[in-house]
Every structure is written in structure tokens, then in C-alpha cells.
Amino acid sequence: GENVEQHPSTLSVQEGDSAVIKCTYSDSASNYFPWYKQELGKRPQLIIDIRSNVGEKKDQRIAVTLNKTAKHFSLHITETQPEDSAVYFCAANSGGYQKVTFGTGTKLQVIP
Amino acid sequence: SQTIHQWPATLVQPVGSPLSLECTVEGTSNPNLYWYRQAAGRGLQLLFYSVGIGQISSEVPQNLSASRPQDRQFILSSKKLLLSDSGFYLCAWRRAGRETQYFGPGTRLLVL
Numbered sequence: 481g482e483n484v485e486q487h488p489s490t491l492s493v494q495e496g497d498s499a500v501i502k503c504t505y506s507d508s509a510s511n512y513f514p515w516y517k518q519e520l521g522k523r524p525q526l527i528i529d530i531r532s533n534v535g536e537k538k539d540q541r542i543a544v545t546l547n548k549t550a551k552h553f554s555l556h557i558t559e560t561q562p563e564d565s566a567v568y569f570c571a572a573n574s575g576g577y578q579k580v581t582f583g584t585g586t587k588l589q590v591i592p
Numbered sequence: 593s594q595t596i597h598q599w600p601a602t603l604v605q606p607v608g609s610p611l612s613l614e615c616t617v618e619g620t621s622n623p624n625l626y627w628y629r630q631a632a633g634r635g636l637q638l639l640f641y642s643v644g645i646g647q648i649s650s651e652v653p654q655n656l657s658a659s660r661p662q663d664r665q666f667i668l669s670s671k672k673l674l675l676s677d678s679g680f681y682l683c684a685w686r687r688a689g690r691e692t693q694y695f696g697p698g699t700r701l702l703v704l
Contacts, residue, residue, distance in 0.1 A: 514691070514693075516695075522697075524682070524695050525695070526692060526693075526694070569635065573691055578641065578643060582635055582636040582638075583635070584634075
């Protein structure tokens with residue numbers, strides 16, 4: 481089955497700096513890679529996703545890149561703000577595309 | 593638009609007691625439905641998923657079970673709770689044929 485690894489597990493940045501979270505996946509058949517943000521005590525919310533026919537996608541301060549050959553994808557947050565502080569999960573679809581496998585999460589702390 | 597509900601929002605149960613958590617989705621037909629568990633400070637563990645009424649796939653063998661008695665209703669049950677069953681239980685749905693999963697507000701379960 482699919483295995484998704486995520487690094488780092490914790491990340492502290494100064495407000496205004498950039499943050500990068502990296503994930504690798506094992507199943508070359510995976511073709512959909514969402515990123516979720518989970519604030520403390522809340523449900524995970526989709527923030528951006530990318531499909532395997534695209535190498536990069538950007539939405540304001542958030543961007544995701546995908547390298548299919550190396551089987552890794554990354555989340556980039558620029559000009560970080562305190563409200564970006566949360567746990568971020570990457571994921572890849574698997575199981576005949578009926579489910580997604582999540583990474584272990586990255587706790588991002590943006591220091592004002 | 594689509595809405596997902598979970599209840600109860602919080603639950604405190606003694607060890608050995610039964611459990612029933614409910615999830616319902618509004619505004620869509622034949623959704624794929626998912627149950628996840630998140631232990632405190634941990635990642636998202638897929639427990640069960642369903643692609644249709646009466647169709648349940650189990651990801652992790654344990655003392656939990658799931659049922660889908662109606663198209664937009666997904667129930668998580670246990671006959672006897674263990675201390676290790678404590679956690680944040682999240683239901684998620686996705687439109688059949690689409691990739692993105694959307695999470696419900698979750699049920700916080702504490703087993704004492």
C-alpha cells in the first residue's frame with residue numbers, strides 16, 4: 481500500500497519568513513496530492529491540492545510543487561503570519577483512488 | 593451546498609461501555625464516506641471507508657465496527673470501549689469520482 485512520509489515534524493519560523501514542508505510517497509500510481517491545515521481542536525481543512533499532470537500550483541501565499549520522478553511534493557508558505565500556525569498534513573491517494581494516505585503532520589509555529 | 597454533521601461533539605464513556613457515533617452528509621448522493629481516528633497530538637488513522645450502502649472496508653482490525661444503513665449515514669460502533677479508544681473521531685466524505693475529502697467537525701471521545 482501507499483506510504484507517505486512527512487518532514488519536519490515541527491517547524492518554527494519568524495513572522496514574514498517562508499516555511500517549507502516536504503513529503504515523499506511510495507506508490508507511483510498515486511496521482512492526487514492534497515494538503516490540509518488543522519488548527520487546534522478543529523477539523524482538517526483542505527488548503528491546496530495538486531494532480532500529477534501539474535508540477536506546481538500556487539494560491540496567494542501558498543504553493544505546492546510535485547516531482548513525480550522522485551516521488552516527492554512540498555508545501556511552501558511565504559510571508560508567514562501568526563494565523564498560519566497549525567498542523568499541516570500532506571496526503572496521497574491510494575487504494576484504487578478510493579482513499580488517501582496521510583503523512584504524520586508538521587506542527588508549524590509562526591513567531592510574531 | 594454540502595454539509596457534514598457529526599454527533600455527539602464530545603463524549604465521556606467508561607471502559608467496557610458501548611459506543612455509537614453518527615455521521616450524516618447533506619446535499620449530495622452516493623458519497624464515499626470515511627472514519628478516521630486522531631489520537632492526541634498524532635496523525636490521521638483511517639479506520640473504515642464505504643463506497644455505498646452496506647459496503648464497508650476495514651483498515652485496522654480492532655474492537656470497532658462501522659455500518660452504513662442509509663446512503664448518507666455512517667455509524668461507528670463498539671461493543672466494549674478500551675482506554676486506547678480515546679481520541680478525536682473524524683468523519684469525512686467525498687463525491688464519488690472526485691478526489692477531495694471534506695471532514696466533519698469531529699467527536700472528541702474520552703474513555704475513563
